[in-house]
Amino acid sequence: MRFRTLKELADICTAENKSISEFMLEEQAKESGRSTEQEFGKMAAYYKIMKEAVQKGLTEDTTSRSGLTGMDAQRVMSYMSGSVPSVGEEACRAMAYALAVSEVNASMGRVIATPTAGSCGIIPGVFVSAQQRFGWDDEHLVMGLFSAGAIGYIIANNSFVSGAEGGCQAEVGSAIGMAAGAMVELRGGTPAQAVHAVGLALKNTLGLICDPVGGLVEIPCIVRNGFGAVNALAAADMALAGVRSAIPSDEVIQVMYEAGSAMPEKYRETAKGGLAQTPTGKKMMQELKLSRKRT
Secondary structure, X not given: OOOOOHHHHHHHHHHHOOOHHHHHHHHHHHHHOXXXXXXXXXXXXXXXXXXXXXXXXXXXXXOOOOOOOOOHHHHHHHHHHHOOOXXXXXXXXXXXXXXXXXXXXXXXXXXXXXXXXXXXXXXXHHHHHHHHHHOOOHHHHHHHHHHHHHHHHHHHHHOOOOHHHHXXXXXXXXXXXXXXXXXXXXXXXXXXXXXXXXXXXXXXXXXXXXXXXXXXXXXXXXXXXXXXXXXXXXXXXXXXXXXXXXXXXXXXXXXXXXXXXXXXXXXXXXXXXXXXXXXXXXXXXXXXXXXXXXX
C-alpha cells in the first residue's frame, strides 16, 4: 500500500482527486493481483452477509448458547414502534441494527468481522440504516466498505484492533472510527473530513477496557456495539459540520497504542477484571461453569 497514515491517505486522495474508497479499491487490486471488478465483487458479497445478519437479528431467535444475551435488538425495534426515541429514530435504528448483528454473532450466526467479531455490529448498523434512510444502492455502500477498510488498515498497522492486545478501544473504538470516516465519505464529505471523523471517534473511546463476562463476546460487547453505532453517526456529523480533531487523528491512533500497551492484562479480554469480576459477573461465570459440567 502507498500509505501508512491517515494524513498520507488524505493527501494522496486530494492530490489525485479520488475518494478514499476509489483509491483503496485500486490499491487493494494491486496488492492482491486481482482486478478491481473482482475486488468489488468480493466486498459486495461481504455487504450482503452484513445485511443478512441485520435481518436475522431482527426476525429470528438470537438467544445465545449461554443464555446470557439475545433479542435486545428486537426489543429496541419494538420500543421504536410505540415511542419517540430520545436519540431520534435514525440513531435508534442504527443502534438496533448494530445490536442485531452482534447478537447474531453471539448466537453462532454468520457475520463479517469489522474489524473483529466483537465489533461486528457497528459498521452494518450504521451502513444498513443509512442505506434505508437515504435510498442508496448497494454499490454505494460497498464502496463505503473500501473506505472503512482503508481506515482499519491504518489503525491495524499503527495500533491494535484486537481486544486481547489493546482492550475494547481497539475493537469497538476502531470500528467506530472506521464507520465514522466511511459515513463522511458516503455523505459526500472530503477525505480530510473523513480523517477528522476518525480522530473525533477514537479519542472518545481511548482507554476502553475489554472485560467480557465469562470470557464470552456477549456482556458488555453487544451493547457497546449499539452505543458504538450512535457514536459513529455523531462523529460523522461533527466532521461534516466542520468540527476538526484538534489532535491530529494519527496522533490519536498513537495514543490508543500507548494506552493499550500500558493496559493491565486483566483488562485485555482475560475476564480477570472489570465487569467480569463484579459480584454479578462472577455469579454468571460460576453458573456457566456449572451448566457446562451438566452438559
